[in-house]
Amino acid sequence: MRKLHLLCFTVILCAGTACHKTISEEDNAAKEKATAFQTNVQAHKYKLVQFYADKPIDYITSDTEVKSETDLWAYVKTHITDDENYFGTNGALTIYQKGIKMPGNETETVNAEYQIFAQGPDVAVVFVDYSYKPLNYKLHEFDNSFFTVYIDGPAGSKLYSKFARVE
Numbered sequence: 651m652r653k654l655h656l657l658c659f660t661v662i663l664c665a666g667t668a669c670h671k672t673i674s675e676e677d678n679a680a681k682e683k684a685t686a687f688q689t690n691v692q693a694h695k696y697k698l699v700q701f702y703a704d705k706p707i708d709y710i711t712s713d714t715e716v717k718s719e720t721d722l723w724a725y726v727k728t729h730i731t732d733d734e735n736y737f738g739t740n741g742a743l744t745i746y747q748k749g750i751k752m753p754g755n756e757t758e759t760v761n762a763e764y765q766i767f768a769q770g771p772d773v774a775v776v777f778v779d780y781s782y783k784p785l786n787y788k789l790h791e792f793d794n795s796f797f798t799v800y801i802d803g804p805a806g807s808k809l810y811s812k813f814a815r816v817e
Contacts, residue, residue, distance in 0.1 A: 680768035687773060687792050688766045691737040695746070696797070696813035698733065701726050704800075704808040711804055722809065727780040729753070734816055735778075741765055745782060752782065775799050787811070 703709070706718040709725055732748040745760040752760075763784070765776040773789035777799065787799035796814045803809035 676771035677768060680771050680773055683789070684766050684768045684773045687775075687789055687797065690792060690794065691766075691797065692739060693737070694815050695734040695736045695817040697735070697816050698726065698730055698811060699796075699814045700798075700810070700812035702810050702812075703803055704810065705805075707803060707805050707807045709804070727752075730780055735813070737764060743778070745778070755782075 701722045703720045703722055706720055708717050709719065709722055710717075729747065729750045729752040732750050734746040734748065736744040736746065738744060741763045743762040743764040745762060747755075747758060747760065751757075760782050762778050762782055763776070764778075765774070766789075767774055769788075775787045775789050776784055777787055779785040785801065787801055790798040790800050790810060792798070794815070796812060798810050798812045800808045800810045
């Protein structure tokens with residue numbers, strides 16, 4: 651019986667260590683991905699090119715019309731459609747408003763901040779929403795020409811924003 655208890659204790663200890671190692675490896679992978687993403691976007695401009703959901707949703711839940719759609723581009727605020735977002739050093743974000751300005755903010759540029767960091771197994775991206783206020787996103791994917799971030803949406807959906815590099 652004593653051997654059985656010792657064996658169970660050893661198995662539990664090993665299992666706990668294996669889980670800890672996996673979490674640590676995921677955290678390290680997220681840190682490496684965050685660093686690579688930071689390096690990739692820094693000193694470049696990006697423009698929003700897609701806004702979509704991972705499954706059909708009714709995006710506007712406060713009206714009487716019920717829709718089921720994944721392409722959400724029609725809901726992007728007009729002033730965002732031509733913005734170019736420059737990711738500078740030390741978290742400096744410059745938003746070039748271009749031709750269509752945010753109502754109530756007619757400046758050529760809006761200065762904000764961004765952050766990219768590992769958050770557990772994910773890469774967190776603090777960026778801006780449609781009113782240029784900070785919003786927490788998660789990184790979905792990136793390469794040299796684009797990146798995609800997402801937030802949790804209605805009905806368990808994920809809302810994706812894809813940005814293409816313009817310079």
